[in-house]
Amino acid sequence: MNFAERMLHIDRRIIFLVIGVCTLLPLLYPVGLAIKVSPEVRGVHDYIEALPEGSVFLLSMDYDPASKPELYPQAVALLRQAFRKNLRVIGMTLWLPGTGLADQVMTQVAREMGKVSGKDYVFLGWSPGSGSLIINMGQDLYKAFPTDYYGQPTRELAVLKGTQTLRDVNYVVSLAAGTSGIETWYVYGKDKYKFELGGGCTGVIAPGLYPLLRSGQINGLIGGLRGAAEYEVLIGQKERAVAGMDAQSATHFAIIVLVILCNVFYLLIRTSRKQGEAR
Amino acid sequence: MIFLRRQLPLVITFVMGVVFAAQYYVPHPRSELMLTEVTKWLQIIGIFALVLGVTSLFHIHAVKIRRKEPGWGYSLVLYAGIFGTIAAGFSYSSTASQWVNGKETINGIMTAFGWIYLNMMVPLQGSMFALLAFFIASAAYRSFRARSREAALLLIAAVIVMMGRVPLGEMLLPASGDVTQWILNVLNASVRRAILIGISLGAVALSLKIIFGIERAYLGGGKE
């Protein structure tokens, strides 16, 4: 086996080590490169910024612990902005395993911003059905969620006063990690009940949501950790997402170098084989 | 009896399918009320669907333990995880002075159930998926080769997007950010739109086949 062949069959644990080091070092020694904000992230931010005080904002945290690194920072940034704007916030999730995380983020940010459950925000929790749940909420919010997550009757909550159905919600943002997410909210929700819809998502599903962004079916899209970092820059509170961007830069370049090397070695092997055949 | 076993399910599917497809176009209050009620029913039926998923898992690992198959000790760990979590979920919280009833926090105080969720379930699931970062790098190194012009185009697009989505890439090559935006908003959007239209047409066709009884796989097997 020549050098190129040996390099292509290198023990994959060496590649694991390279990726590990490229992730760890920038986290320990951050540089803090500037982050440019994209129009799709600005779309969500500017819409919330323009909402008058007292508007109803529904944040559906449709993800599980696997997607926490990408979507949790998005949830924190959105809630901080919504609470700062004194919007009436409704939190919920379409994903059962994500209920605890959604509860944690709402409680944490609300406490930080001095907001009270029942008066300034409500956490509805999870209910089965996704599409049929959204339709049920669109028909009658109190029928879909007779109580909030903590057992308080929703009809008695001050924060939901005047909100009978999804038609009374001013803005819905779905933070999605897969199916039962943004598309579900559009198909079973916005299509009939005509609320404005924005989205946040993991990097895996982000490219697939651009058709909805282009057609105006969603008015903005926060894609992955990069989107979360852009949002943190917009609200002026740089935290975990921004801190992770240096590591993101390092790992991306590591992958680019690996891919280039792979192709260089492959070319060398092909050339030497052709030369061997010519002889 | 044959009608009950074979034909009745197909009749139910047909009637329900046609009624609820037509309901979309009928804004009459009675029609809306029917939609509200039946979507509520679907939420309740969804609870039983969860039960089905959970019981099959129990069965698989119970068999493993009973037959003492290799690795049956790990099945015991699995059962310990299940029953430990259930016990925490229905325990009494002395700090909050009430039953936990499946809540992660009570009045801002973390329960034992919440402790298991945040310190076991979240790190375990997060770490499982974090492993993928290593495997994608290894796979990219071993197999991402420009064997043809199309593959080379895929590779170039991937490199541009990877550069354009990170601050270092935008700093070294400012054009990469703009080109990435164009690729995502125009080229990628057009392809994904075509795929979305195609998949949606297929989904509608499948739904129609189910309603008209041509597609029956959803009914499952079993003696008729």
Added chain:
Amino acid sequence: MSFELLLGAWVATGLTLFIFTFLYQDNPLFKLAEHLYVGVSVGYTIVKDYDLLVRLIYEPMVKQGDWSLLIPLGIGTLMLARYIPKATWLSRIAFAFIVGVGSGLAIPRIISSFILKQVEDTVRPLVSIVQGGPTFTYNLLDPTSNLNTIVLLIGVVSVLFYFFFSIEHTGPVRVAARTGILFLMVAFGAAFGYTVMARMSLLIGRLSDLIEYADPQYGRASLWLGLATVAILLLWNVRQREQPPDKG
């Protein structure tokens, strides 16, 4: 720092490191963590399920007297008949109801959302009308410019042609399909780039937590548990090599 927080940090760190040992080799630490993960997830689902049964069925029915919920309760119970061999056919009625309603709800909504709306946005005007008359905008950075509208239209049509396998890809159809392939390659490249970003973000998240738990206030959990994990792995490796190979 409270004992629960400290214990939680050590348990979370330990389990994270056990999962990461898979990168070296499949081993008992990973298997332990893997089975624990499945167990805890199932236990969580069961607890939430019971909570829902009480909140959505028991309380509305018994406390508020909404007895119409007996109908979905009956249908749901029919689903469980799947486990009784002689009564499996009863579960078909439940599945028929769910699938029938689901299909009926989906058809008009999918047509409206994903077919009509998407086609509507594709067939936009190829020139813009301004005060002076029609004009052609060609700013590539503006997705709504006329040039990009043409590119988008070509992309959508050519990819749809590529996926239409009922006719032979010859002549003009072949040209359209080949164009579609080029668009597809760029889109898949973009998808790969975004997937890399997503996967790396997940790793960044876990390592950020490990760095936080290496702090003295958490008793340097990451460092001590990291050393312990490496030691256990090395010991296990030595034992594996010492064990004679299985005969036959």
